[in-house]
Structure formats: structure tokens, C-alpha cells
Amino acid sequence: MAEKSERYDHKSVESRWQAEWEKAGAFRTTGAAGGKYYVLEMFPYPSGKIHMGHVRNYSIGDVVARFLMMNGRSVLHPMGWDAFGLPAENAAIQHGIHPAKWTYENIDNMRGQLKRMGLSYDWGREVATCSPEYYRWNQWLFLKLFEKELAYKRRSSVNWCPECSTVLANEQVEDGRCWRCGTLVETRELEQWFFRITAYAEELLDHTYKLPGWPERVLVMQRNWIGKSVGAEADFRVEGSDESIRIFTTRPDTLFGVTFMSLAAGHPLLEKITAPERKEEVESFSARAKAEAKRMAVSPDEVEKEGVFTGAYCLNPLTGDRVPVYAANFVLMEYGTGAVMAVPAHDQRDFEFARKYGLPVKAVINPPGQALDPEKMDAAYVEPGVMVNSGPVNGIKSEEAKEAITRLLEEKKAGEKAVTYRLRDWGISRQRYWGCPIPIIYCEKCGAVPVPYDQLPVILPEDVSLTGKGLSPLASSEAFVNAACPSCGGVARRETDTMDTFVDSSWYFLRYVSPKESELPFREDEARYWMPVDQYIGGIEHAVMHLLYARFFTKALRDLGLHGFDEPFRNLLTQGMVCKEITRCQEHGYLYPEEAAGGVCKFCSKPVATGAVEKMSKSKKNVIDPDGIIGRYGADTTRLFTLFAAPPEKDLDWNEDGVEGSYRFLGRVWRLATENVELLKETIPLEPGLKIEGSARELYAATHRTIRKVTQDIEERFHFNTAISSIMELVNALYQFQTELDGKEPHSIEARVFREAVEAVILLLAPFAPHISEELWERLGNQEPVYRTGWPRWSEGAVKEDEVEIPVQVNGKVRARVRIPAGAAEEEARSLVMQDDKIAELTSGKAVRKFVYVKDKIVNMVVA
RNA sequence: GCGAGAGUGGCGGAAUCGGCAGACGCGCCAGACUUAGGAUCUGGUGGGCAACCAUGGGGGUUCAACUCCCCCCUCUCGCACCA
Numbered sequence: 041m042a043e044k045s046e047r048y049d050h051k052s053v054e055s056r057w058q059a060e061w062e063k064a065g066a067f068r069t070t071g072a073a074g075g076k077y078y079v080l081e082m083f084p085y086p087s088g089k090i091h092m093g094h095v096r097n098y099s100i101g102d103v104v105a106r107f108l109m110m111n112g113r114s115v116l117h118p119m120g121w122d123a124f125g126l127p128a129e130n131a132a133i134q135h136g137i138h139p140a141k142w143t144y145e146n147i148d149n150m151r152g153q154l155k156r157m158g159l160s161y162d163w164g165r166e167v168a169t170c171s172p173e174y175y176r177w178n179q180w181l182f183l184k185l186f187e188k189e190l191a192y193k194r195r196s197s198v199n200w201c202p203e204c205s206t207v208l209a210n211e212q213v214e215d216g217r218c219w220r221c222g223t224l225v226e227t228r229e230l231e232q233w234f235f236r237i238t239a240y241a242e243e244l245l246d247h248t249y250k251l252p253g254w255p256e257r258v259l260v261m262q263r264n265w266i267g268k269s270v271g272a273e274a275d276f277r278v279e280g281s282d283e284s285i286r287i288f289t290t291r292p293d294t295l296f297g298v299t300f301m302s303l304a305a306g307h308p309l310l311e312k313i314t315a316p317e318r319k320e321e322v323e324s325f326s327a328r329a330k331a332e333a334k335r336m337a338v339s340p341d342e343v344e345k346e347g348v349f350t351g352a353y354c355l356n357p358l359t360g361d362r363v364p365v366y367a368a369n370f371v372l373m374e375y376g377t378g379a380v381m382a383v384p385a386h387d388q389r390d391f392e393f394a395r396k397y398g399l400p401v402k403a404v405i406n407p408p409g410q411a412l413d414p415e416k417m418d419a420a421y422v423e424p425g426v427m428v429n430s431g432p433v434n435g436i437k438s439e440e441a442k443e444a445i446t447r448l449l450e451e452k453k454a455g456e457k458a459v460t461y462r463l464r465d466w467g468i469s470r471q472r473y474w475g476c477p478i479p480i481i482y483c484e485k486c487g488a489v490p491v492p493y494d495q496l497p498v499i500l501p502e503d504v505s506l507t508g509k510g511l512s513p514l515a516s517s518e519a520f521v522n523a524a525c526p527s528c529g530g531v532a533r534r535e536t537d538t539m540d541t542f543v544d545s546s547w548y549f550l551r552y553v554s555p556k557e558s559e560l561p562f563r564e565d566e567a568r569y570w571m572p573v574d575q576y577i578g579g580i581e582h583a584v585m586h587l588l589y590a591r592f593f594t595k596a597l598r599d600l601g602l603h604g605f606d607e608p609f610r611n612l613l614t615q616g617m618v619c620k621e622i623t624r625c626q627e628h629g630y631l632y633p634e635e636a637a638g639g640v641c642k643f644c645s646k647p648v649a650t651g652a653v654e655k656m657s658k659s660k661k662n663v664i665d666p667d668g669i670i671g672r673y674g675a676d677t678t679r680l681f682t683l684f685a686a687p688p689e690k691d692l693d694w695n696e697d698g699v700e701g702s703y704r705f706l707g708r709v710w711r712l713a714t715e716n717v718e719l720l721k722e723t724i725p726l727e728p729g730l731k732i733e734g735s736a737r738e739l740y741a742a743t744h745r746t747i748r749k750v751t752q753d754i755e756e757r758f759h760f761n762t763a764i765s766s767i768m769e770l771v772n773a774l775y776q777f778q779t780e781l782d783g784k785e786p787h788s789i790e791a792r793v794f795r796e797a798v799e800a801v802i803l804l805l806a807p808f809a810p811h812i813s814e815e816l817w818e819r820l821g822n823q824e825p826v827y828r829t830g831w832p833r834w835s836e837g838a839v840k841e842d843e844v845e846i847p848v849q850v851n852g853k854v855r856a857r858v859r860i861p862a863g864a865a866e867e868e869a870r871s872l873v874m875q876d877d878k879i880a881e882l883t884s885g886k887a888v889r890k891f892v893y894v895k896d897k898i899v900n901m902v903v904a
Numbered sequence: 905g906c907g908a909g910a911g912u913g914g915c916g917g918a919a920u921c922g923g924c925a926g927a928c929g930c931g932c933c934a935g936a937c938u939u940a941g942g943a944u945c946u947g948g949u950g951g952g953c954a955a956c957c958a959u960g961g962g963g964g965u966u967c968a969a970c971u972c973c974c975c976c977c978u979c980u981c982g983c984a985c986c987a
Contacts, residue, residue, distance in 0.1 A: 756920080
């Protein structure tokens with residue numbers, strides 16, 4: 041029956057179906073009846089071409105989207121461009137191309153690449169954040185936040201990246217380096233716009249406990265970043281002065297054990313209270329500490345903890361004890377109040393400091409059943425215990441003393457309960473060109489005046505000279521800078537900084553719900569229908585930055601009355617990295633594989649090291665270009681491999697042989713269908729009530745088991761690798777079964793079961809490899825395309841088996857396999873098992889001490 | 905140091921609720937077809953000659969442990985002078 045057929049030509053199949061989908065508007069968002077589902081992948085920066093990380097990210101999203109579409113859901117699956125950013129500007133500086141031209145050309149190219157991947161986006165909703173139609177709403181939202189005082193301007197010390205020549209937000213500094221280029225960050229004093237994300241610190245933290253669909257590690261990272269500490273603040277009056285030093289502590293229970301005070305190098309009181317004879321010493325120490333601050337942030341362990349006595353004393357608000365005030369290099373001005381009460385007996389760092397400078401140690405908490413002797417301690421005691429030397433709270437537990445002492449402070453009006461966060465407000469000013477202009481005008485008379493709503497958007501001018509040096513390129517455009525004050529009409533200047541591009545991506549998921557709306561950033565009714573995003577998919581690198589900003593925006597926009605939900609993303613999938621083996625020469629570092637032919641370095645002929653698998657990156661010379669792979673094997677194979685080689689959240693090892701394997705599999709599916717196409721086209725579908733027996737019955741059951749497995753793997757676990765492997769198993773079974781089809785008529789049960797199985801394979805494969813599925817589906821004579829065909833359903837009756845083969849263990853070791861009726865009761869199973877020759881032999885003359893039977897699963901008997 | 909996750913054949917990985925460890929794929933071996941094979945099809949493939957031994961190591965619970973409990977090791981990621 042099998043006949044020779046044309047070869048699987050992925051090129052023609054894929055381009056044909058991409059054109060068909062486009063022509064038919066196949067993936068336009070519809071209000072299907074099956075309930076809404078918003079699946080979103082993080083939109084890319086249009087750097088020029090997609091990389092394997094994108095391929096993986098978007099393949100995962102496309103499986104979800106196509107699966108749900110086939111299940112009749114109303115699916116929103118949009119794509120767009122995070123299109124403002126530095127690389128465009130750098131390209132302009134280096135190659136003289138205007139950032140807009142560079143960006144839009146890149147977008148065109150990358151859109152083409154995504155289309156060649158066959159992704160089911162509704163391109164009618166495409167957004168690009170660099171278009172005025174988009175960024176006018178950035179400006180609109182900025183003004184709304186400004187009105188609510190959630191956007192404000194202040195002069196402060198900020199992170200400055202000299203390489204990028206711009207300011208960075210705290211979230212964008214990693215280990216003291218720029219997140220983008222890795223350059224060590226400097227500090228500068230600048231006037232900057234901030235978003236008051238700290239106003240939402242508590243809610244942002246609180247809701248991390250209400251996001252069960254997020255990976256725990258992302259939530260933990262966000263909690264760490266927010267860094268809430270609960271404790272108390274207290275005032276220590278400075279002896280002989282009107283000033284007092286306000287401290288924050290998480291250990292108010294140790295307040296009676298304070299023996300000195302530490303101030304940060306930049307603490308404003310330092311200058312006022314330092315004794316004249318110590319001024320010089322303190323000042324030089326402070327200068328040194330400030331200079332060292334950067335190193336401190338990068339590697340705190342390498343910097344010696346030091347301090348210098350100011351000559352001043354302050355008074356413990358509860359005991360009246362007089363304690364010396366030190367300036368210390370480890371106290372951070374940015375955290376708490378910039379002053380720390382030092383309790384050497386119960387804080388390790390204070391302990392070391394006290395020992396170093398010969399300061400007293402006073403124990404106020406004893407371990408249960410012990411008494412601390414400060415003379416003999418060699419480390420601070422930081423655990424809870426029983427209060428001593430603490431006046432009114434002596435004898436109570438230290439955990440209870442926290443509250444008791446805080447109350448004492450409150451009674452004395454010398455302090456109160458306090459909460460501190462590590463989270464800082466989000467600095468959004470950027471001294472670069474290719475970003476969204478901040479809609480503010482400065483007037484000498486009226487100050488910072490918002491641009492009126494009806495004058496939005498403030499258009500980014502084109503005639504700007506880009507050098508990469510100095511401040512804000514926009515300042516060089518006279519036409520842009522000069523403006524009339526909206527308030528008094530007088531001469532005024534526009535703000536020349538642009539917004540952090542993370543602002544653009546903090547609400548783009550909302551624009552997708554109303555991409556063409558011209559009165560508002562999005563329509564409330566459409567947001568109510570589509571939001572929150574049901575499944576968000578992207579890389580872990582945005583665990584804090586983008587995902588925290590987007591959560592903040594969602595809450596702020598809610599409080600502006602623009603929508604009514606609390607969190608933007610119900611479920612979050614952080615996909616693993618795409619990795620590949622590297623080649624490395626001891627002397628010449630990373631090499632391209634072709635530079636190490638024969639296992640030796642092309643430059644020095646020394647043997648190279650291979651085997652280590654690392655994240656694909658240009659610098660490691662282990663990148664695979666998706667275009668090459670898609671050209672050679674096709675989009676279907678590329679998608680299939682990235683989904684098959686590892687579960688989505690794990691790292692993926694790129695392996696060309698594995699790609700070959702996926703290609704072979706699709707070839708097998710192709711031949712299975714095309715070589716039997718005549719028979720398959722003539723065969724009529726199965727109908728209920730047919731009696732199916734023998735190997736046909738087995739294939740029938742296998743088909744339905746596969747449908748069940750693939751369905752459950754996709755919808756319950758996102759385990760696409762096991763879903764694909766079970767399709768492969770069914771294909772293997774079909775190849776076996778094929779030999780029985782010889783001479784069978786199209787109306788035979790065998791042919792009909794075969795047809796059902798082949799069709800199931802094609803439909804189950806469609807979310808993973810959509811082009812080949814459409815092509816084969818059509819060749820089998822189906823009128824409706826796959827994307828309009830329902831997802832196959834399994835029948836419980838088909839899946840159920842009459843007999844099962846179960847392993848029989850004797851003393852824990854499998855000794856036989858026995859066929860028993862499915863669902864057999866223990867007595868029946870036992871009698872069948874004991875009749876087995878092997879088992880009878882092993883148990884003869886011995887007592888069966890225990891007989892364990894797990895229905896349809898296993899028998900284990902203990903024999904002695 | 906704290907927190908999260910991981911450790912299974914030559915490799916990627918599977919085992920969903922404590923029930924046959926190694927599905928599926930790669931690689932490798934053999935055979936078939938073929939002028940040819942880097943195409944395709946079929947079969948084999950954890951180790952050991954075997955009894956048996958095997959899921960990072962050691963204990964434990966259980967009829968039964970990759971899975972649960974205790975101790976330890978290694979790796980990845982995050983946090984870390986945060987008062």
C-alpha cells in the first residue's frame with residue numbers, strides 16, 4: 041500500500057502556510073466563546089536580529105496560544121517592540137544612521153524573522169514604544185503620576201554610568217556595575233525625576249505572597265529587593281548640643297546595651313558635633329570612606345571596618361548613659377537614618393569594632409540558662425534570650441522586650457516603632473536622546489510646569505547631534521528646548537532628559553488591549569476583559585527590574601482609576617537560558633569552533649578545552665544564528681527542537697545532532713502521512729460502538745492515551761518535552777502498525793483506526809510544528825485548516841483496558857509479569873499471580889508473610 | 905553566612921500521588937535496502953560472565969524510596985557591612 045512520495049520540503053511548506061495564515065487573518069484576536077486567555081511573551085529590543093533566546097521564548101508562547109485557540113478560547117497573543125534604547129543611539133554615533141531609521145529597519149527585519157517562525161501573533165496589535173502614538177501615552181501617564189505626586193523631581197546622589205553616559209536606577213546596578221555594559225558605576229549629584237515606587241513598597245511586598253503562579257525565586261528576589269525591616273527609631277541627644285541623633289534599629293531589645301554610636305561618613309550632623317580638635321581627623325576619614333564607598337559596595341569583605349572618634353558623646357534615651365560617637369565607614373547614609381546604635385554584645389560587627397577600639401561591651405540578653413560574661417565573649421550573642429541589665433524589662437524574653445522597649449521610647453517621646461525599606465524611589469531621568477521626552481517645561485517664574493494634555497505628544501526632534509559625550513543631546517536642539525511656559529506664556533525651556541526605557545515596558549501589556557485607542561492609553565472595558573495577563577513568559581534577568589516596575593505601574597494606574605486590578609501577570613514562566621558548548625584556548629580565550637579544527641588552537645596549536653556548556657553569547661563565540669538553523673531545517677524543526685530538548689524553565693543545551701533528530705522525526709511524520717495518503721483519504725472515520733480488536737484495539741487505545749497525555753502535559757504542566765516524546769511514541773507505534781495495513785481496504789477497521797491515529801498525530805503536533813501539520817492535514821483531504829479545527833479529545837472508553845500486565849515482586853524484586861483483568865479485586869489477582877509458574881516455583885514450600893496488591897499497578901509479596 | 909533550585913546511562917532528559925528506574929531523543933553497534941549513504945527501515949544499547957549492582961555520599965522509615973525523614977558533599981542562581 042505504501043507508495044513513494046515527494047520529500048518533505050520545509051521551505052515551500054512553511055512559506056506557503058505563512059502566506060495562507062496572513063491572507064486569512066488567521067490569528068486576529070476574536071471574542072471566541074470559550075473564555076479569554078491573554079498569553080504574552082516579553083517583547084524584544086529591536087537589536088537587528090532575533091537570537092536563540094527569543095526563538096525559545098516565542099516558541100513556548102506559541103504552543104500555549106495555538107493550543108488554546110484550538111480549544112476554542114478567546115486568545116490575545118500580541119507582539120511589539122521595546123524600541124527606545126541606547127544601542128540605536130550608539131549605532132547612530134558609530135555609523136551615522138539616525139536612531140529612528142536604524143530602529144525601524146531592525147523592526148522590519150525582526151518582524152520578518154518572527155513571521156518566518158510561524159508565530160501566531162495578532163500583528164494588527166503590534167506596538168513600537170518609539171512611535172509617537174505609543175510614547176504620547178507614556179507622557180500622559182507621567183503627567184497623571186505627576187498630578188498624584190507619584191512623579192517628582194529632586195536633587196540627589198545618583199548612579200552614573202560613564203560608558204553609557206547616563207544615570208541608572210538602583211535596580212539597574214548589579215554589583216556596582218551597569219546592568220547593560222558592565223562598567224563600574226560612579227556617583228553624581230544631579231536633579232532627577234523619580235517615580236515614587238516606595239509609596240507601594242508595602243503592597244508590592246504583600247502581594248508577592250498572593251502570586252501562586254510565579255516562580256518562588258522571582259518572588260524571593262523581589263522581597264529581597266524591597267527589603268523590609270521592622271524595628272524602632274530612637275533619638276540620642278548629643279551632649280552639650282540641641283541636636284539629637286536619630287537611629288533605626290531592628291533590635292530595640294538591645295537598647296540598654298548600647299556602648300557607642302556610629303555615624304555614616306556623609307551624615308549631616310557629623311560636621312556639627314565633631315570636637316574642634318578632632319575635625320581634621322574626622323574629615324580626612326570621611327573623605328577616605330566616601331572614596332572607598334564604591335569598593336565597599338562591590339566587595340564589602342575586602343574593606344577593613346574602621347571608625348574614628350568624633351570627640352562627641354550622646355545620651356541613651358532610656359538609661360541616660362553617655363556613649364561616644366564615632367564616624368564609621370560601614371554605616372550607609374542611604375539606609376535607615378545613616379546612624380547606628382552599637383551594641384557589641386549582640387551584634388557581630390559592633391563586637392569586632394568594639395574589640396578593635398577598646399570600647400566596652402555590655403550584655404543585655406542572656407542565652408537560656410546561661411549568663412554572658414562580656415570579658416570572655418569571643419563573638420556577639422545574636423540569638424533571642426532573657427533580658428538582663430535592662431532596668432524595667434529584666435527577666436522577660438528578648439522577643440517580648442522588642443515591643444516593651446519600643447513602648448518605653450514612645451512614652452518618653454524619644455522614638456517609635458518604625459519600618460524601613462531597602463527599596464528606593466525609581467530614578468527615571470536619562471541623559472540620552474533615543475527615549476521618551478519628559479513632558480515638563482521649566483519657567484523662571486512658574487517653575488516646573490507640566491505640558492498640557494492637549495499638547496501631547498512632546499515629539500522627539502530629529503535634528504539632534506549625537507556624540508555620546510556630555511549631557512542630554514536634546515539640549516542641543518534649539519527648536520526643541522525653547523518653549524513658552526504653558527502657565528504664564530513666558531520664555532521657558534523644555535526638560536531635555538528622556539525617560540528610562542523601563543517606563544515604556546511597564547505598561548505595554550495594557551496598550552495591547554486597545555492598541556489603536558486615541559483618547560486614552562487603553563480602554564477600561566477592554567482591560568477589564570483581557571487583564572490580567574494569564575501567562576507571561578520571559579527570561580529571569582527581569583526578575584527585579586521590569587517585573588517590579590510593571591507591578592508598580594499596575595498599582596499606580598489602578599489608583600489613578602484607569603483599571604481595577606492589582607497585579608498584571610497571573611502566571612509567570614521564566615524560561616531557562618539557551619546554552620552551547622564553548623571552545624577555549626588557554627592563551628587565546630574563547631574560540632569559534634572553526635578556529636579549533638582538529639582540537640587545537642588555530643593561533644598557537646595548543647590543545648583546546650571543550651565540553652563546558654555556557655550561555656550563548658557573542659563574547660563566548662558560541663552563538664547559533666536562528667536564521668541559519670531555520671533556513672537549513674525549517675521553523676518547525678527549530679521550534680520542535682527547542683521545545684523537546686528540555687522543559688521550558690530549565691537551561692537548554694543547543695546541540696546540532698539533536699536538531700537533526702527533530703528534523704528526522706518530522707520527516708517520519710511526513711512519510712507516514714504522504715506514503716499512505718491514498719488509503720487515508722478514502723478511509724471513513726471511526727464511529728462509536730464499533731468493535732475493535734487485537735492490534736487495532738491497541739493502536740486505538742494508544743491514540744487516545746497520547747491525546748490525553750499531550751493535552752495534560754500542555755495545559756497542566758507546560759511539559760512540552762514529554763508531550764512531544766509521547767507523540768513520537770505514537771508515531772513509532774504507527775510505523776509498526778503500518779505493516780499490518782497491507783492489503784487492507786479503506787473501510788476496514790484497521791484503516792479507520794490508522795486514520796484516526798494519523799490525524800491525531802497531525803493535530804497534536806500543530807502547536808509545536810504548525811506548518812507541516814497544516815500541509816499534511818490538507819493533503820489528507822480536510823477542508824478546514826488546522827487552526828480552525830478543534831483540539832482532539834480522548835475517549836475514556838478507548839483509554840480503558842480490559843487487561844493489564846503488572847509486575848510481581850517477591851521480596852522487593854521483580855520476578856514475573858502477570859496479566860490480570862483491569863481493576864481486579866485482591867483475591868482474584870492473588871490467585872492469578874500464584875498460578876504463575878515462576879512465582880509458584882519461588883514460593884513453593886515457603887510462607888507468604890505478606891501480600892501487597894496495588895490495583896492495576898503492582899504486586900509485592902514477602903516470602904520466607 | 906542566609907535564601908531558592910539542582911545532582912539519574914557516553915549526552916539531553918523521563919518517571920504526574922511512595923509502586924517495573926532510565927520513556928523519548930542524540931550517540932553508538934548490528935542487519936536490511938541501495939551504484940552509494942551523512943537517506944530510509946528493522947533490531948540492540950546503564951554496569952557486571954553471572955548471582956547481582958545502580959538515581960551525588962551516608963544513615964533511617966516502608967512490603968516497596970529518584971520520590972518521605974535526618975546528616976554530609978558538589979554545582980547553579982539570588983541576597984549579603986541593610987543596623
